[in-house]
Amino acid sequence: MLKLNKKMVSVAIGLLLSQTACASPTSLEDATAIQRSIVTLDTHLDTPAHLVQPGFDILERHTYGHDFSQVDVPRMLEGALDGGFWVIYSPQGPLTQEGYEDSRxxxxxxxxxxxxxxxxxxxVFEFATEPEDxxxxxKAGKLIVYMSMENSYPLGTDVSLLETFYKLGLRMVGPxxxxxxxxxxxxxxxxxxxWGGLSPLGEELVAEANRLGIVLDGSHAHDKTTEDMIRLSKTPIIxxxxxxKxxxxxxxxxxxxxxxxxxxxGxxxxxxxxxxxxxxLPKxxxxxxxxxxxxxxxxQGVDMDALIEKRREIEHEHPAVKATFEVYMKHFLHALKVVGPKHVGIGADWDGGGGVKDMMDVVNLPRITQRLxxxxxxxxxxxxxxxxxALRVLQAAKDYSESLKTAK
Structure with missing residues (x-):
């Protein structure tokens, strides 16, 4: 039987490290091919904000430099993004009945x-409501459209309104x-x-989302609010x-x-x-x-084309300083280190302010795959x-909702 002495072990380790160091990095082409072979979802697409703008055509290729959009069909296809959760967003207004109704x-x-x-x-597109969709x-060669709600303010003080949005296809909601x-x-x-976390009405919202099979989203929530959601929800949150941090x-x-x-x-x-x-970043x-x-x-209701032109002027005269792709990956890799690949995904906030240097639209998403x-x-x-x-969390929400029906 061969016995390894310290010198032999040292040489073996050196060879192993040398082989690892010499391993060829993944080409972007190979990373893109791998990404195309799997289902790819981004869980926060604010692109519906553009859908309601005159002249915006989701089927046409746009550029961030021209109209500041980040998602359209040609760029999704190039960036190997199959779809995701398309966001219903209403800005916060006064906590009044009139404010709630306008937002609704x-x-x-x-x-x-x-x-x-x-x-x-x-x-081109197909609506999705179930995890298996x-x-x-x-497989059918179409783009995936789940629907989510960022900010539950439009529900006012009647959480039963959530069911209306569920019937429209809503499957994720952030309070x-x-x-x-x-x-x-x-x-x-x-x-x-x-409130010190969720309000009493917020607790009702958690229960109603659970009943319907809607995933709860803790993005933008205070840590105490997120902790309340984790504690009260019968299913995992996202x-x-x-x-x-x-x-x-x-x-x-x-x-x-x-x-x-x-x-x-979970x-x-x-x-x-x-x-x-x-x-x-610098102020x-x-x-x-x-x-x-x-x-x-x-x-004041100024024409959208005029607003975009004005924004181009601002970006030219006072360009934004963006975080680097490397900084983005530091956040990503840290989360993976802490909780592992079963609990980390991608929601870049496209068309809602997201974007870092060298990844300002969905075309460059394969860089993430390459790095991973x-x-x-x-x-x-x-x-x-x-x-x-993300689909596992959606499945858990569906399963719990179904269990309530069978228990009756």
Whole structure:
């Protein structure tokens, strides 16, 4: 029997390290091919905001430099993105009956815009409501359209309205956005926390989402709100577009303790590419002031083409400093290190402010796959990260809802 001495062990380790170091990095072409072979979903597409703009055609190729859009069919096909959760978003308004009703109408119109996109292009898109729909739609050569709601403000004080959106196809819902509302505390409200987590109405929302089979989304929620959602929900929750506090301590990100609690409950974090949440970027007061003027013009109802032209001027005179792709991957790899590939996915916040240097639209998504492969993650891991984790959470929500029906 051969006995290894210290010198032989040292040589063997050296050879192993040498072989590892010499391993060829994955080409972008190979990474793209692998990505095309699996189901790929992004869990937070704010693109429906463009669908309601005059002149925007989702079938045509746009560029970020021209109209600041980041998702369209040609770019999805090039970037090997099969689809995802297309967002119903309504900005926060006053917590009044009139405010709720105005927002409700906006949300319904946004949901109808998503449906119109699908029904007007049946050879391109297909609506998805069940976990198994994603693979079937991809196999049919179409793009996948699940629907989510960012900010439950449009529901007002009647959580039963959630069922209306469920019947329209909604399968994910987040209670809050930038500010506290009737359902709970936001991570970024300047006034601080109001409820200490979920409000009593927010607790009702959790129960109603569980009953219907809708996944709860803790993105934008205060940590206390997220903890309440994890504690009260009968099914795992998702953070559809969030980063890690360990890499950058921002209120929109979660620390390792909460990340572990999320994973222990079966939940998933989907990695956000919103630059301001990824790194401490230089402040640009002139840019901020210029955008205040742009927002004022928008409030006055100025023509969209004129607004886009004005934004181009601002971007030329006061260009934004974006986080790097490497910083984005630091958040991504840290989350993978803490909770593993069964609890991490992708939700870059496209068309909602997402985008980092060298990845400003969906065309460059294969760079993520390339980097993960080079880090040693397998194709099976990529299948989980790109779709299976989010679909597993959706399956759990469906299963619980079905169990309530059979128990009656």
């Amino acid at each position: 109408d906006t949300a319904i119109l946004r949901a109808l815009a998503i449906h119109t996109m699908v029904t007007a292009n049946p050879d 994603a693979a079937a739609i991809k 809050v956005h930038f500010k506290n509302n009737q359902f709970g505390d936001s991570s970024t409200d300047p006034s601080g926390i109001k 953070l559809s577009h969030t980063g890690t 360990a890499i950058y301590d921002h209120p929109r990100n979660v620390d390792d303790a909460l990340l572990k609690k999320l994973a222990a409950s 939940g998933v974090i989907q990695m956000n590419a919103y630059s301001d949440y990824l790194a401490d 640009n007061p002139e840019r901020a002031e210029a955008y205040k003027g742009l927002f004022a013009l928008r409030a 492969l080079d880090e040693g993650y397998t194709k099976s891991d990529l299948e989980d990260i790109w779709a299976n984790n």
